[in-house]
Amino acid sequence: MRSKLAILVVAVLAVAVLIGxxxxxxxxxxxxxRPVPASSGRSVDLTLQTVAAVGxxxxxxxxxxxxxxREQGVWRRSTVWTLPANTLVHVTVYNFDGKSxxxxxxxxxxxxxxxxxxxxxxxxxxxxxxxxxxxxFAIPSMGVIVPxxxxxxxxxxxxxxxxxxxxxxxxxxxxxxxxxxxxxYRWQCFVPCAAxxxxxxxxxxxxxxxxxxxxxxx
Amino acid sequence: MxxxxxxxxxxxxLTVIGTAIVLPLVVFVLGPxxxxxxxxxxxxxxxxxxxxxxVVMTPFTVFILAYLAYALVVFRxxxxxxxxxxxxxxxxxxxxxxxxxxxxxxxxxxAIFGTTELLADNGxxxxxxxxxxxxxxxxxxxxxxxxxxxxxxxxxPTYGGVETATLVLPAGREIAFHVTSLDAIHSFWAYQLGVKxxxxxxxxxxxxxxxxxxxxxxxRCAELCGLWxxxxxxxxxxxxxxxxxxWIAARRRxxxxxxxxxxxxxxxxxPDPTFRAG
Numbered sequence: 001m002r003s004k005l006a007i008l009v010v011a012v013l014a015v016a017v018l019i020g021x022x023x024x025x026x027x028x029x030x031x032x033x034r035p036v037p038a039s040s041g042r043s044v045d046l047t048l049q050t051v052a053a054v055g056x057x058x059x060x061x062x063x064x065x066x067x068x069x070r071e072q073g074v075w076r077r078s079t080v081w082t083l084p085a086n087t088l089v090h091v092t093v094y095n096f097d098g099k100s101x102x103x104x105x106x107x108x109x110x111x112x113x114x115x116x117x118x119x120x121x122x123x124x125x126x127x128x129x130x131x132x133x134x135x136x137f138a139i140p141s142m143g144v145i146v147p148x149x150x151x152x153x154x155x156x157x158x159x160x161x162x163x164x165x166x167x168x169x170x171x172x173x174x175x176x177x178x179x180x181x182x183x184x185y186r187w188q189c190f191v192p193c194a195a196x197x198x199x200x201x202x203x204x205x206x207x208x209x210x211x212x213x214x215x216x217x218x
Numbered sequence: 219m220x221x222x223x224x225x226x227x228x229x230x231x232l233t234v235i236g237t238a239i240v241l242p243l244v245v246f247v248l249g250p251x252x253x254x255x256x257x258x259x260x261x262x263x264x265x266x267x268x269x270x271x272x273v274v275m276t277p278f279t280v281f282i283l284a285y286l287a288y289a290l291v292v293f294r295x296x297x298x299x300x301x302x303x304x305x306x307x308x309x310x311x312x313x314x315x316x317x318x319x320x321x322x323x324x325x326x327x328x329a330i331f332g333t334t335e336l337l338a339d340n341g342x343x344x345x346x347x348x349x350x351x352x353x354x355x356x357x358x359x360x361x362x363x364x365x366x367x368x369x370x371x372x373x374x375p376t377y378g379g380v381e382t383a384t385l386v387l388p389a390g391r392e393i394a395f396h397v398t399s400l401d402a403i404h405s406f407w408a409y410q411l412g413v414k415x416x417x418x419x420x421x422x423x424x425x426x427x428x429x430x431x432x433x434x435x436x437x438r439c440a441e442l443c444g445l446w447x448x449x450x451x452x453x454x455x456x457x458x459x460x461x462x463x464x465w466i467a468a469r470r471r472x473x474x475x476x477x478x479x480x481x482x483x484x485x486x487x488x489p490d491p492t493f494r495a496g
Binding site: 101103104105106107108109111116126127129130140141143186188190192199201205206207208212 | 364366367368369371381383400401402444445446449472473475476479480481489490
């Protein structure tokens with residue numbers, strides 16, 4: 001009787017441990033990236049890269065489209081970022097991906113950014129042709145959205161292995177937004193850019209770590 | 219006197235007494251606080267509907283609980299008594315007739331009441347499809363609700379088809395929401411307004427509501443639609459006519475750069491899925 005009871009207790013504990021590992025696996029995310037504040041302490045820089053295929057060095061899903069973040073000079077695949085509250089965030093996005101097009105053209109105009117404008121290769125604008133959009137940088141509950149213009153199909157030296165070197169064809173998008181109060185915000189891409197998935201919105205568009213993530217404002 | 223009654227009579231007496239106690243609480247305490255509040259006539263009507271449903275179900279619930287409590291107390295086997303089979307179950311004509319009559323009456327009443335309520339409020343806040351059976355008689359203020367993964371945007375066809383990321387409505391107007399989707403199935407749920415209408419791609423689902431005084435209301439997607447469904451929410455506002463005029467003029471100026479790219483206003487849209495869609 002006692003031996004049966006002991007076996008039962010051990011079995012229950014083993015199942016509990018397995019469930020714990022399973023939940024930990026499901027809820028565990030990438031280590032958040034925390035930009036280093038500028039010397040003034042009033043702004044931070046966030047440098048990102050968008051690639052058509054993330055490659056085998058950074059993901060088991062090597063064909064998936066993805067955002068990358070630059071941390072201490074190294075490109076990482078992390079879409080969870082920790083930012084200080086009520087602070088200006090200077091964002092630079094190097095986009096190496098082609099044009100996919102927005103399903104809703106309204107999202108081709110920037111909102112929630114300082115001055116209402118952003119820059120493409122240094123040229124200031126407030127909107128782009130929706131068909132030229134490659135991705136968006138959007139934090140909807142902060143009211144922030146910026147369309148990311150895609151690389152022309154016939155551009156020379158297209159990147160084929162992420163992280164993409166700067167020598168390959170890309171567009172540079174820069175803008176600034178201000179974080180508000182502390183909170184846990186989601187961000188996403190609105191362009192249906194997931195090649196090979198139904199309506200372009202599966203796979204990397206529905207998986208944190210690629211075209212979606214969180215902004216932890218602390 | 220109690221001991222001379224049959225089990226059925228005792229349970230019936232408990233049901234009547236319990237209902238007499240609970241019913242006033244349901245009508246006067248719980249009822250006025252039922253969701254979704256009284257933000258619009260449709261919402262107020264839904265509060266009434268929920269209260270009526272509670273009133274109808276109260277005697278049945280009390281009966282079931284009374285029966286359960288009675289059985290636990292009276293039919294409990296004495297300690298030490300062996301497990302024996304119960305008495306055979308036989309039909310009881312009066313009980314069967316009473317149960318059938320009361321439940322039939324309740325169901326028929328709810329069917330008639332529900333149908334009447336659906337028509338009385340021009341669709342009761344739910345979408346009536348592109349050609350609703352019940353429509354308001356006067357002028358309506360159209361607002362298009364466009365759902366997409368994962369945000370609602372709004373178009374105002376009487377203001378040049380300007381599209382906005384926030385929903386603002388003028389007070390004291392009959393609003394016609396034209397709800398549609400650009401991708402998956404969503405549901406536009408404006409909680410305090412009492413509006414919940416499905417957003418289907420290629421479909422113009424029309425829902426009517428009359429706004430009252432300035433207020434705020436919560437907007438949520440009520441149809442599981444993917445990764446960020448839980449974040450697909452916003453806060454809408456009902457404002458005075460003058461404030462609305464100021465707001466919409468500002469939005470027309472703000473979104474002028476993108477207006478040329480918007481498709482002509484239509485009941486629904488069929489965007490090119492994408493260059494990459496599988």
